[in-house]
Amino acid sequence: MHLQSLGAALTVTGSAHLLSTRDGPVLIDCGMFQGGEELEARNREAFPFDASDLAAVLVTHAHLDHIGRLPLLVRRGYRGPIFCTAPTAALAETVLLDSARLQVEGFRQDLRRARRVGREADVPEPLYDEEDVHRTLALLRPSLRFGETAQVGSLRVTPQRAGHILGSAYLLIEVDGERLLMSGDLGNRESGLQLDFTPPPPADAVLIETTYANRTHRSLPATLAEFCETLHQSVRAGGKILIPTFAIERAQMILYTLRNLMEAGEVPRIPVFLDSPMAARATHEYFEYGDELIPPVREALQNGEDPFRPSTLHVVATSAESQRINRYDGPAIILAGNGMMTGGRIQHHLKHNLWKPSTSLVIVSYQSPGSLGGRIVAGAETVRIMGDEVAVRAQVHTIGGFSAHADQDDLLAFLSSTGSPRVWLIHGEVGVMEDFLPVLAQRGLTANLMPDHQEVDLLSTTFPSGRPPGTPESHADARVSEGGE
Numbered sequence: 037m038h039l040q041s042l043g044a045a046l047t048v049t050g051s052a053h054l055l056s057t058r059d060g061p062v063l064i065d066c067g068m069f070q071g072g073e074e075l076e077a078r079n080r081e082a083f084p085f086d087a088s089d090l091a092a093v094l095v096t097h098a099h100l101d102h103i104g105r106l107p108l109l110v111r112r113g114y115r116g117p118i119f120c121t122a123p124t125a126a127l128a129e130t131v132l133l134d135s136a137r138l139q140v141e142g143f144r145q146d147l148r149r150a151r152r153v154g155r156e157a158d159v160p161e162p163l164y165d166e167e168d169v170h171r172t173l174a175l176l177r178p179s180l181r182f183g184e185t186a187q188v189g190s191l192r193v194t195p196q197r198a199g200h201i202l203g204s205a206y207l208l209i210e211v212d213g214e215r216l217l218m219s220g221d222l223g224n225r226e227s228g229l230q231l232d233f234t235p236p237p238p239a240d241a242v243l244i245e246t247t248y249a250n251r252t253h254r255s256l257p258a259t260l261a262e263f264c265e266t267l268h269q270s271v272r273a274g275g276k277i278l279i280p281t282f283a284i285e286r287a288q289m290i291l292y293t294l295r296n297l298m299e300a301g302e303v304p305r306i307p308v309f310l311d312s313p314m315a316a317r318a319t320h321e322y323f324e325y326g327d328e329l330i331p332p333v334r335e336a337l338q339n340g341e342d343p344f345r346p347s348t349l350h351v352v353a354t355s356a357e358s359q360r361i362n363r364y365d366g367p368a369i370i371l372a373g374n375g376m377m378t379g380g381r382i383q384h385h386l387k388h389n390l391w392k393p394s395t396s397l398v399i400v401s402y403q404s405p406g407s408l409g410g411r412i413v414a415g416a417e418t419v420r421i422m423g424d425e426v427a428v429r430a431q432v433h434t435i436g437g438f439s440a441h442a443d444q445d446d447l448l449a450f451l452s453s454t455g456s457p458r459v460w461l462i463h464g465e466v467g468v469m470e471d472f473l474p475v476l477a478q479r480g481l482t483a484n485l486m487p488d489h490q491e492v493d494l495l496s497t498t499f500p501s502g503r504p505p506g507t508p509e510s511h512a513d514a515r516v517s518e519g520g521e
């Protein structure tokens with residue numbers, strides 16, 4: 037069983053894994069590298085295979101770091117099927133069209149700047165455009181169903197619920213009688229929205245994500261209590277309450293939580309503005325596929341209620357409406373993207389409010405150190421937003437518990453029913469994976485860090501101490517990193 041990782045090897049981003057099969061190579065996920073210039077430059081590298089030679093593509097879920105390079109694959113000649121679950125296909129449309137729009141807008145902006153200094157030839161083309169995305173969407177085969185085995189050429193593929201985001205699956209792949217489990221991203225078993233992952237069957241080899249393999253999340257009740265207390269403090273401060281949110285899963289989770297807290301009288305019914313068209317679109321899919329969600333959400337949907345609609349919710353459509361929120365006086369909660377504040381409508385809300393001591397900025401998701409959010413969390417006194425210098429005088433609150441990823445206990449629970457497979461660690465920072473190795477060894481499991489761009493026999497290749505040659509030294513930072521959505 038031969039496999040080569042072309043992304044999410046020794047890092048959390050750019051998931052792409054190439055499995056050799058009798059029918060030709062099969063690619064599992066084709067994600068974008070995100071998180072700073074150095075990583076993002078890797079999106080432009082050539083694939084180490086001819087896209088038209090691939091026998092098939094399998095997709096685990098619709099996050100950009102798992103599907104973001106699919107349109108590039110199609111631009112470079114792939115015309116075969118892309119298998120996924122139905123909700124993944126629905127969310128992929130929203131995610132990829134947004135990505136293409138950002139690529140093209142970014143390109144135009146860079147070009148305008150470069151023209152002023154006569155350097156337009158240096159500006160790289162967008163990775164892809166909307167047309168590439170439409171050609172990609174036409175190849176999606178949303179035929180994978182949890183618990184049902186599909187024949188993909190000579191492979192038998194059984195997807196199971198991963199409990200990470202809507203539609204997310206892990207895959208049992210049977211190749212000539214050998215069994216490989218590909219975890220994709222696994223959910224936090226206390227997500228508060230998604231049902232838990234299905235316990236996996238025994239396998240010969242497991243590729244497992246390790247985003248949070250060296251830590252334990254705060255419990256859901258403690259996280260909700262902290263969120264509630266933060267909202268009270270923020271309402272007392274009297275200004276706007278800004279919550280930067282990723283459009284898929286985190287936005288729905290926060291809307292659902294706000295609705296519950298307001299209905300229980302634990303938070304005053306102040307206006308809530310959902311200022312993210314992408315989140316509003318993604319929320320529709322949660323109605324369509326409510327059977328993946330925890331019983332109270334599912335039951336509310338079955339009763340015709342909207343669990344993602346606090347009674348004071350205003351869904352903001354146009355950017356003119358978004359601008360008008362600035363004129364609204366008094367406390368209000370504004371949910372806007374993007375989650376790391378590196379672009380999107382959250383930026384103009386920050387520009388108008390971050391310098392006011394009455395404003396509260398409530399951070400509910402990971403902020404990479406290089407992002408605007410990361411600089412604010414690190415205590416910057418001023419930040420540059422849309423070309424202007426803005427003082428950070430708002431109260432900044434960070435709530436760490438709303439994770440969509442498995443923690444160490446969840447990962448060990450996942451592995452506990454797989455027998456004694458060979459374990460390959462992917463989708464994690466090197467330092468985090470190194471912390472996880474002895475924990476696995478204690479349980480009698482043989483584990484290796486998956487090398488980058490190097491084919492391994494999943495059942496026999498071994499590296500001394502689990503680290504492939506050339507593994508970069510782990511940074512101290514990596515041990516507290518929370519990358520990879």
Ligand SMILES: [Zn+2]
Nearest residue numbers: 099200221521
């Ligand atoms: Zn994910």
